[in-house]
Amino acid sequence: MEPRRSIGRLAGATVDPEQPAIVVDQVTETFRLFHERPSGLKERLYRFRRASFTDFNALEDVSFTVEHGESVAVIGPNGSGKSTLLKLLARILPPDEGTVLTNGRVASLLELGAGFHGDLTGRENIRLNGAILGLSGAEIAERFDEIVEFAGVEHLLDTAVRTYSSGLEVRLGFAVAVTVDPDILLVDEVLAVGDAEFQERSLERMRRFRDEGKTFVLVSHDLDAVRDMCDRAIVLDRGRVVFDGPVVEGVELYRQRVASSAAPRVDRRRGPRQVAIDDVQLLGSDGELVSDVARSSNLVLRVRLRALTEVEVCSVGAVVSRGDGTHLYELHTTWQGVGVGPLQVDQEAVVEIRFTAHLLAGHYAIACSVTDASGRDTWAVVAEAARFAVQPAPGGAGLVDLSASAVVTDGPARRTGDGKAGPIPLPRLQRRQARG
């Protein structure tokens, strides 16, 4: 790929194929939330050193690299920093810490029709919007017909945009934006606008863009569109990257996270402290403390608790989750008809939860809680009571050990080794955690 004629000259750069398209290195972006924004000279003088604010990290230590031609989806719940990340890539915001490098011309579809002026006609707004996006006069003229045709506004060209419907305005904005023809396209949640036909055309245009080998970063909550459009997913949560890998896995992980956060959480309601958890131990089948285990090991979670007041009955709960927070298993002793109690003040009790960790290689954490019998009031909770890692072993990959076995039932079969052919690829996530 040779450097091409610079079209959108605002971003200015030509493409250097040797370098990645996007490098985000240890980026932290902090927003200062003023409790009462001192926004004037008077206030500033008056409360010079007393401005009260909270610093809030929209992004925390985010690093990733995007190669040319990759199509990346950034997904995560609201407020997880997706839009901030796009703004950093689009250079709208400078990073507070770390560096953001983009290689090639960047165009962003963060807001369609931003900069449209109601008093100007469609024709004039196309010129203005094109210029805002970095096109020169000649380039706008060159693309003018294409824009008009794509947006379908021929008959309204000389009408003030003020009279356009909002859908029409967005169409015009999109039409201008996609003709900028960048090397890196940033799209923020625009698939949801316009009628069905226009949506299909927009998707088509983006697919074409992707298939031309351009780099593509999409922020969306539409997980089906994400899976359709992108090869790779970056999942953000509260400003941190919790997953970076194939889009199918990323979307699945995000779905699970949404599901688990929707489920009642052990620490949601905290009642008065009636019980203290003194000690939690994770033991192997031999009764020794363990932290590294083989897959499908038999484990014992031993919880020692102490009553702080007189307790009629209580329930001990354990939640097993993957290192990134994915909810894997939850058990409360009362679900199995086992309660602890009655307990006198300072009386101790030990509860053992025996389980088989049908898990494959990865890092896992166990949270412990003591609740009332109904599980409604939480009396004590230890968020990361125990941690364990399952060692990689041959014979299957993924998250859960389904103990599968393979047999050739028809046709010739052949042994290909001793069954230990190569290590199981660790999901990227675990590699990331092992590093950190």
Added chain:
Amino acid sequence: MSQPSGVDDALVPGAPRRATRAVSTKLVELWRARELLAQLVRKELKVRYRNSALGFLWSMLTPVLMTAVFSVVFTQIVRIPVDDFPAFFISGYLVWQFLQNSCQGAIHSIVGNGELIKKVYFPREVLPLSHVFSQLIHLLLALLVLSPYLIYSRGVGVLIHLPTTLLAIALLTVFTSGIAMWFAGVNVVFRDLQELFVVIFQVWFYATPVIYPLALVTAQMGERFAWVAQLIAINPATWFVELARLGLYGSVRATGEELAPLIDGPPAWPSVTATLIAAGWAVLMLLVGYVVFLRRARTFAKEV
């Protein structure tokens, strides 16, 4: 981290050097954004004139009315002893209006375009500059319309000394660009600057020899009020108004006589000293305004 944003930048060591580097790369970027600047200027003019030739004439109403009012007041009620007072006044007032209107438009340009700034990247300075340049076009059009009157009352010298006028306007544009960027950038942090704006410009207007000739102040302020004359001489706007008036109206000098204290000459070429002072102010203001603006511009997207 604990300091309020906006006042601590200057305290960071190495900031000036960073700013210089930022300025040079930003200039390249600004040049690349010239199409955007042109479109924004066109937008300003269009919205202002509302797509009609009459729209331009409407916008001429203010200076013409002001000239009429000030002419009545300062020739009939309080006499300012200059010939052709309307020509004298309008030659300074157009220049002043350019400065004031540019700043007035620019001061809202960042805050008023907050949505755009949060959504799209482009060199932010095009926003205040678009106001300066649309006002510049307006000024040139206004001069064109008024030139027959000026030539009629002040002679062909107005045409011959056009370079003086153009030089004055060019330098003033540079100066105004700087101060417009300064106002636009600072207004993001100190929102009540725009409330102060009217007062600032009212005071500035009377501190600038628009209604009265500079020579009159120097001649009539006694020992006790010498500082007033000094203050007016320090005011940078004085030099641009004087320079433009030299080309459009002519020179005004003090005679030292009681009955006819002033004598005015035809349009003339400017002195080297006056030109250098005006050029110095222009360059200084542009540098200060641009650097302040660029330093603020990094975080506009968070603050607007």
